[in-house]
Structure formats: C-alpha cells, structure tokens
Amino acid sequence: MRARIHRGAAEVGGNCVEVKAGGKRVVLDVGWPLTAVDGEDVALPRVAGLADGHDPSLLGVVISHPHADHYGLLPKVGASVPVYIGESASRILSEAAFFSPLGISRQPSGYLRHRQAFDLGPFRVTPFLNDHCAFDAYSLLIEAGGRRLFYTGDIRAHGRKGARPARPGPPSGRSIRCDRPRGP
Numbered sequence: 001m002r003a004r005i006h007r008g009a010a011e012v013g014g015n016c017v018e019v020k021a022g023g024k025r026v027v028l029d030v031g032w033p034l035t036a037v038d039g040e041d042v043a044l045p046r047v048a049g050l051a052d053g054h055d056p057s058l059l060g061v062v063i064s065h066p067h068a069d070h071y072g073l074l075p076k077v078g079a080s081v082p083v084y085i086g087e088s089a090s091r092i093l094s095e096a097a098f099f100s101p102l103g104i105s106r107q108p109s110g111y112l113r114h115r116q117a118f119d120l121g122p123f124r125v126t127p128f129l130n131d132h133c134a135f136d137a138y139s140l141l142i143e144a145g146g147r148r149l150f151y152t153g154d155i156r157a158h159g160r161k162g163a164r165p166a167r168p169g170p171p172s173g174r175s176i177r178c179d180r181p182r183g184p
C-alpha cells in the first residue's frame with residue numbers, strides 16, 4: 001500500500017491523499033485549500049479519473065468530515081466517482097446547499113459509521129468517530145495487502161467527544177495526522 005499526499009502536507013487544510021494498493025486507488029478528502037482567495041478557481045489534484053470518473057482503478061473518495069478544507073472540491077469530482085461520507089455530514093451539506101455555495105447535493109454511495117468496516121476493492125476502510133468541531137467527523141483506518149494506514153482527519157481531544165478519541169486498535173502501521181485545531 002502506498003500513499004501520495006497531494007495537498008495538506010505543508011499547509012493546514014486542503015487535504016487530499018491518494019492511497020494505492022493492488023492496482024486500485026482510493027482518495028481521502030478533496031479539500032478546498034485555506035490559502036485560496038475568494039473567486040479563485042482551484043483545480044482538483046492530479047489524480048487519474050478523479051475529474052471524469054473514467055479510470056476504473058479509482059474506487060472512490062472518502063470524506064472525513066464536513067469542513068470545506070476537506071470536501072470543498074467535491075463538486076469537481078466526476079459524478080460517477082463513488083463518494084463515502086457520514087450520513088449526518090451528508091445531510092448537513094445537502095441542507096446547506098439551499099443557503100450557501102458551500103453546500104453540496106450529491107448522493108453518496110455509502111455512509112461512514114463508527115467502527116463499521118467496509119470494503120472497497122482491496123481496501124478495508126474502518127471509520128472511527130472522532131472529536132472535532134465538525135459534526136459527524138471520522139478518522140479512517142485503511143488496510144490493504146497486510147499494511148495499515150491511519151488517517152486521523154482533523155481531531156481534538158478537549159471537546160464533547162474528547163473522552164472518545166479515535167482508537168484504531170493495535171498501534172501498528174503508518175499514520176497521517178491532520179491538523180489539530182485549537183478552536184472550540
């Protein structure tokens with residue numbers, strides 16, 4: 001299993017990580033860069049099939065939580081690319097579409113649920129509900145080919161779910177830790 005961080009390694013937000021195993025790929029988050037200015041047309045990261053859905057090796061996009069710096073480029077993702085997100089997060093974005101350009105009406109292919117693993121080709125994805133100021137936020141354990149990658153998403157440990165930090169089980173494998181906001 002290999003991971004390529006397209007955005008978010010040297011900046012806060014704008015996250016996009018492409019994970020590859022067995023000739024297949026999944027993308028974790030397609031965030032809007034926080035450095036983008038109003039009216040700027042931000043391109044999708046260069047991930048094969050992400051914009052047009054024409055590459056069958058791309059199995060889907062998993063959105064960790066409903067903050068624009070993690071989902072904001074989703075409208076540019078090809079309509080045939082499967083999207084996975086928390087059910088409440090999806091509803092929040094759908095309802096917000098009436099009020100805000102940051103809302104999104106897009107039917108997910110599946111919902112993230114705490115500790116309910118699901119398979120995407122060679123990948124087993126296990127969401128862990130975490131403590132973050134965004135509602136319905138998850139960390140993601142990705143397993144494939146005997147290797148593990150833990151993508152924290154944004155986390156904190158002092159909020160109302162602070163007693164329930166993401167715990168993926170045995171502390172083995174690699175991890176990608178995202179920002180830990182200091183706000184409420």
Ligand SMILES: [Zn+2]
Nearest residue numbers: 065067134154
């Ligand atoms: Zn966030």
